[in-house]
Amino acid sequence: DAGITQSPRHKVTETGTPVTLRCHQTENHRYMYWYRQDPGHGLRLIHYSYGVKDTDKGEVSDGYSVSRSKTEDFLLTLESATSSQTSVYFCASTGTKQETQYFGPGTRLLVL
């Protein structure tokens, strides 16, 4: 499996505070993704990156921003967290062929 880590693994925060989640991969993968997982849904794409400083929006991008200053790191920021952003967040990465995405362990976020 690809070496993908996420930090923090668990976070509790209050409505209106900024939150940053970090994804780190050691596979030199070009593409990285942020998803959220909610009950009754499969994963939904928030943002993705196709290279350093190259990012694009996914299906559910409102309220989220991302940054990628290095190949190995992809940050997801909630500028002002809301209760609707309580979810489990997964990061994934894949190489140039984009054939298979490998997932991190997830971050469980609770916004009170």
Place this chain on the structure above:
Amino acid sequence: AQSVTQPDIHITVSEGASLELRCNYSYGATPYLFWYVQSPGQGLQLLLKYFSGDTLVQGIKGFEAEFKRSQSSFNLRKPSVHWSDAAEYFCVVMDSNYQLIWGAGTKLIIKP
């Protein structure tokens, strides 16, 4: 629009019995298809994938899936389930932009 349907939210199977999880997709071209598994509180692990060629694909942990173009299906099977197979299973389609479209998941419960 592309979509993936997993008609069974929950399935209960006795240990040692056979298993089939259903997946239907809506996609214009020949899809890339995946099954991922998520054990309780864990991340997502790739079970198997289909890109082309033999329509019966073998995966890890004794799972297999069959691509049937005429039925737009990619059902997952296992001849004899073990208690450790209790998990949530996701059927996934990759679209032409290499984005993943996820089914809502099927939770597998194993009866002793």
